[in-house]
Amino acid sequence: MEFNDTYKMLIGGELVAGSATLDVLNPATEEVLARVPDATEADLDAAVAAARKAFPGWAATPIEERKAKLNALGDAIFGNIEGFARLLTKEQGKPGTEAQGEIMGAGYWLKAFTALDLPETVNEDSDERISITRHVPLGVVGAIAPWNFPMILAMFKVAPALLAGNTMVLKPSPFTPLCTLKFAELANEILPAGVLNVVTGGDNLGPWMTGHAGFDKISFTGSTQTGRRVMASAAPTLKRVTLELGGNDAAIVMPDVDVEKIAEQLFWAAFTNNGQICIATKRMYIHKDVYEPLRDAIVAYAKTVKVGDGSEQGTQIGPINNKPQYERVLDLIQDAKDKGYKFLMGGEKADVPGYFIPITILDNPPENSRIVQEEQFGPVLPLIQFDDYDDVIARANATDYGLGGSVWSTDEEKAFELAQRIQSGTVWVNETQHLSPLAAFGGMKQSGVGVEGGLEGLLEYTNAQTLVRRKKPAFAQ
Template sequence: MGSIPASGNSPYEFFNVIDGKPRPAEEYHQVVDPRTEEPLWDAPVASFQDLDDAVDAATRAFKTWKTSTIAERQKAIHNVAQCILKNADILAEVQMRETGKSKAMSRFDVERTAHHFEYYTDVALEDEVQYEDDSVQIVATHVPIGVLGAISPWNFPLILSSIKVVSALATGNCVIIKPSPFTPYSLLKFCELAQSVLPPGVFQALNGGAELGEQMTLHPGIHHISFTGTIAVGQRIFQNCTRTLKKVILELAGNNACIVCDDADLAKVVPQVAIGSLFHAGQVCVASKRIYVHESLYDRFLELLVEEAKKFAVDDDAKSPAFSPLSNRANFDRAVGFVEDCKKNGYKIVAGGRVKPTGKGFWIEPTIVSKPPDDSLLVREEQFAPIVPVLSWASEDDVVARANLDNAGLGASVYTPDLARARGLAARLESGSVWINQFERPHQAGFFGGWKLSGVNGELGRRGLLHYANVQSLHIAKV
């Protein structure tokens, strides 16, 4: 097992983790607390030599780890889940400080991370008989690929990283994960703690910026890449991976459409839509980014949504644990640009519109914009902020055509009590996941992947493990 005990280093000291050991760095950077804009702790910046060393360690570990049985991997995964829960307080505290989330939201994220691991203690890829007759049996087996380079986002640093880590471990791969430089702390600490229950080199973590990520995608010793982030970066990663024919998983932007039908029960639907669009200040990959309401319900829906948005209070942890500031200055500045564009063009802002209302922290009030044009910046681009366009529609053909943007292939939602109608609309939406009569949240048992500009391949569920394994067909002659 690895050499770092859970009670070893200070909870507020952070290291790159290579070959089961903490490694200090020559260079450090600090992240600011999004609520206070005060600097947090030193975070190590990994060098290219650190990356080479991590790849070497993973390559050595893979020789043994790939031969482990499903039962052995599942036992290790269970142990990681228990390690997460044992250290939930410090992981939640660190993630809360780096993301700006409330205590309740951050604690939920930690527990959800453990759930992702526990899910795969009962789920695995089994051999499958593809064909059989009197002369031959063809069996599909699932073989580990090698060393995974995982590049994680900042909005859910533990949850979205855990998907990549546990999928790699469950399929017999080794994983080197790079957190976002905006949120390095919780993932580095998680990896450090996990060394107490995993063999050295199986799970490593390196913190760094775009240059390190780029080098990971080009490194010949890394055999596949899993990335969650923007379309532009995803496209570059895809191009880089072609140089060494790496396998790749890309979960990219989702300018997701939410469709409210004319038969919807607004008393039930509006609270769901509000959560779908404003939870974590809209910084959710599958958040409702564009809300389309049937014209017969539009005025009443808008009135109720404005009232519901008041429950998402700025800087009030006790009353609004589901709301938060923007997690970093870069996303805050980008979001401010959306608000300014709406004001400059005279769009009707029916709620919110103030930025930094408390004077500190990257806060933007829940902001609702009524019927901006379809060609407006707010409708065309994913805002990733609590700035919600509410549009009207009259015919299903019209709303489906408007919903199916090229950057809207990750998620969508449909609200109608008529399930046949809902299934019909869902079938016409060009989206990897569609939520019916509920706000959008991926589930560990459901395959999750984007279409079009929103991604390549996917993760989660048993089906997601297929993108972490090579399929080998055994053609067995019947003698």
Template sequence: MDGSISFDKFYNIINNSKVSSAKTYHGIDPSTEEDLWEVPIATEDDLNKAVAAANDAFKKWSSLQQQERSRFMKDLADHLEKHKDALTELLSKESGKSMPFAESEVEMGINTMRRHSDWSVPDQVQKDTEDVKIVVQHVPIGVVAGITPWNYPFQLAILKTAPALATGCTVILKPSPFTPYTALKIGEIAAEVLPPGVVQVLGGDDSLGPWMTKHPGIHKISFTGSTATGKKIMAAASETLKRVNLELGGNDAAIVTEDFDVQEAAQLVATATFAHSGQICMATKRIFVHEAVYNEFMTHLVASVTSYKPGEGFCSPIQNKVQFEKVKAMYDDCEQQGLDFAVGGGSKACVDDHRPGYFIAPAIVTNSPESSRIVREEPFGPIVPVLTWKDDSEVVERVNDTPTGLGATVYCRDKKRAWRISEGLQTGSVWVNGGLKLDPVALFGAHKQSGIGGELGPLALKYYTNTRTITYWKDRLEGPEAKGNKGLFA
């Protein structure tokens, strides 16, 4: 690399080199619908070169001591931080996030890299007697392909890179074609810090993902995206028995009990529902409010949501036109079904037909049958149903009545009751009295069709390793003079 980084020119990063391509594509600024910069489309030959470089780099990277890899990772975090302002502006452009939201994501990603640099998976002694010792080691899988979505392109690229590096794996990132820019710059910045082939980034079209999942030189796929695509990846990965980490769709619910401060609950639920216009995997998609406080809760919730202004803070544009049309279709379906809107409505979905950008007004639906699309499906946009309940076991059963199980929130003052409700939920994460809060040490996993494996924290590192069990008999460690015929292989 030449040591200079331009934030208006973009390349694939292969073996620490900037690589162009004969074919290019470009993203679109969802706030203005203006074309963004050209990005090279990786060829199958580009992927083969990246895989070869990653496997070659793996030999040395995996043999480093954890402390050495930690120094590299902290150096990478420092270099990312030097470019924080430019990365924030770039992220805002490609994702449609407001500058404060974009800055928060960049800071979160840098912190994730730093925190993971301190973690490892130590050997575990399972047995140690006079005769025998058994040790389980967690060894790096090899080359990891990280396939990331468009809603959090910077943080999720780091989320796949950091645990892989910490365990001794090498990484090839494939960002979403809708948001390729910050991921490509992560690769370019990493090339200034890390040995060649350790972190590579390829922008591509719809062919690149299938090439990765079938490539015999890639040993693990870490994917974040839709359940439908996750199933295809799992099927394709089975051909080579690749390991998979799948963080997929969810239909997260919020449960509000009658003993929690109603105004506070409404404000917290509004934040967890409408931040980034609902384009967050762990955003609240269904709100269950105890019938005793429903009317008061709705008064406060409506007041919070109607204060949001398009393009400011929470009201980001929908990131791309495909998703924009899907969300509008959900609004239309609610209106066609005759559902009531406490805020917004199908005919009012677009903020302003003459305004550029994929902006949709927030909406709250209030009389949704459990069988309706708005309750059963994840809209991934700023529309949410509110339902009532009166019995704890009943609401837990209704929340669990979904094929997915990513996360849920519980707003309850009674500690024992909150814990009891939380333990009944079939989700990978439960947040009590506060949503949209991810601590880097907390494993983020899933139940049912929301995924396999986990991200974040020391426990997640195990998903980037294979186990190796070493059993040895002590009386034979000192040479041929050792006496005794004990042991399985005597």
């Protein structure tokens, strides 16, 4: 496909320019990269109407045919990896290798989800009656994707929604809409008109969607604060919601680890994608017996990592994606400085164009500090010492969040026992951030409602319907 500078919305099988535009900035330069449509309420109404019109035909399409369309979408992404990756780096900021990995992940997610089927359960099959529970699509889904992984996290929603027989209106973040709009061009060649619609817009578009009576479900990925507003907005019409929200993931490092081998892996558990991952390690609890050597090894490795424009060769960490998040991370750093916490590196604003923040690591800040209690979502990591397992589990769980966590040890069985005590939707042992289309992913507490991925995630896009047929009429003699 052509990765030109023309960006249009997809509404009812037509590419629509819209009547107004939004600027999209390159976060590495703060320069205008492109202009995209700024949807009106009328544009949204048209997209919802198109999805509603397409729903009966798509829901009636045999699931094997729906799977074939998802496979074709995945193949189309794989056929344009380089173009998508270059564009993703420009709009999101991540280095080229990470951008390519995300694009490949998006294609893989669409294709891998086709391994799932909608189950049908026979509850009773007696002489008197047969009772069957099946799963039917909800209708029209409104999907709101974030800016940190705009392509793959959109596919987290597209794959199960379409496989289950729903139609969709997808809204990317106004900070990262470009790849999604190019994906819409591919989808327009593959899917029936109206099955997938893509609209772009500013701060008004999200609330218009969550309050729109034409949606049967809202699937949202973003901050916990915004998630609360999404849930409240969906309440008047009792829309179904799936909310994948924030995290303050704790890593617990046991004293038997090989410091030199694990330092690099622990660094990237926190700093992949510049820390802009909901399941990144945000707090690292290190046993006192290895705290100092591991602390020093992580800092030494961090000093070798190249931060810069993601389009430049050798860059390993790019900029923060957008100005509001950039300013929020700087505020957290300033608070830590004002409180007199010890910085092992970083802590200063980068004096260059773009939303760059140097890698920042803190040495044992207090448990009640903002830098420990709040989700940084940037290149900032507090290292915290512990010496008692019951205490560290209590500290890891003393949060409103419960998205992910990890335990690191050469004693896998002991680590696995500890992992089961962490109150998070996903807990890893000796790795982190591994997700699968075939496994449920979601948050406990205020990290979300519902799950994405796996059979459980597919069923989130369905209603359970029980059909009961009496074999012998009640009036029969």
